[in-house]
Amino acid sequence: MNVTPSESPEPSPPGLIESVRAVSSAPEPDRAGQRWGFGAFLLVEAVFILSAVFITAVGRINGASLSSSVSLVLIGSIVPSVLAAAVAVVITKVRGNGPVIDLRLQWTREDVATGLKLGILGLFLTYVAATIWAKAVGEENATSAVGELVTQASLPVSAAVVMFLYVCFIGPVCEEIIYRGLLWGAVERQGWNRWAAFGMTTVIFAISHLEPLRTTLLIVIAIPIGIARLITRRLGASIVAHVMNNFLPGLTLLLVTIGVIPA
Template sequence: MNDPQVPDPPDQQPAARQRLLEPSGVDEGPASDEPPRHRWGFGAFLLVEAVFLLASVFVVIPFRPPGANGALSPIGIVVALVVPTVLAAVVALVITRVRGDGPIRDLRIRFSWPDIRLGLALGVIGLVPTLITARLWAWWVGDDNANSAVGSLLDGVRLPPALAALVFLHIWLIAPICEEIVYRGLLWGAMERLRWSRWSAFVLSTAIFTVGHLEPSRTPLLLVVAVPIGLARLLTGRLPASVIAHQVNNFLPALGVLLMVSGVMPA
């Protein structure tokens, strides 16, 4: 009789099979229900907003040529667009490190494919009401009054290709990351610390996100934009889904700005 075959010990199994047996290390489940342990709250959010406003005022001073009647150089325009937003997000991340457990835990920055798929879906779905509302709003107030703050800043400006590409990437990818860290990361976390419900956090963060852009004439449009982004954060309990939804929403405006500052499309 043949001796029964004895399986190889685990350390001698084929490498491919070993990899299949190893955990992926990716958290596919729902967000943790553990109460937040961070020691920052609404004061941290207000500090970050103050940093953004102060940076918006002072960071452009070196880029105003003498006698230019307040006009900024091309580099100054890009600095005014990029630096305040990025600086605010960096301060928010530092706060989570100093007064909490760091951004990964405090801001719920955990990636999973279901979250990414949901963020993409809500971002695409949100484009429909956004585009419809944008056209209706432009018809109601006129194209000149419907322009965004970024559009007004870049109106009539022609940028070198490198700066134009940087502006495109900032509007499409970087700004959504920074804004989500501040509004649906730091602000949302402040409400979690006070044991507010998820729906309360969704409503307040959506409202503050809308008015926080300081564009009163576009408030209804910004509200329509904010709802699907906030829903991504609400439904997953994590930040990456809202970042993805925000980036999907910003792609078309970013592309329009790129074509405008490159001279391909009239302002």
């Protein structure tokens, strides 16, 4: 009589805590061929800041202001981020192996799942942290810079939709390329481990928003996003987590702007 051997069950995928623990013993990624470092990040940050200042100055010369010009709000919000991220990608092509290798700009199905889980966790943490923070600083100071600009400019529906797409999708992709792509890669190139990269990118991400009152809140928001990058070692998971984290605030901003819900 033939006996069919019992099949051994497939191992279940590791949980979040196990994945974080595994990072400590995993080898650092190879960065052979990468000829850029912190200087590249500083250049990209300079492009972001100077382009924002230039756009604002040109708008004011032509009589526009952030409180009255829809075009200035859209261009001043979107162009600096997109331009800075584009420069980061170009740097990796000219001075390295390209964005897929140097910035880890890739993802798998597992990365998407991880990003979704951490994005949901991030929404919860953001809600709790934002509630505590608003009570600490006062409701009148609790609006983000983008939210304040959108409210002041009284955007029409078409512009509000563009801003929603920027806050929820374009902005997260650009910021991940700059911080958990370029800056993270610069840290690892120095021979520091990915925990150092996680800590540094989380803090600099928060500070670089140039909103001193919100820096602590932004650090809390950035933690789940950074963990997604830490666990998977790829940018795809952190992009998904960032998109998830921005979606509800972006949707709320859109609904307030078009008058569906009160401000």
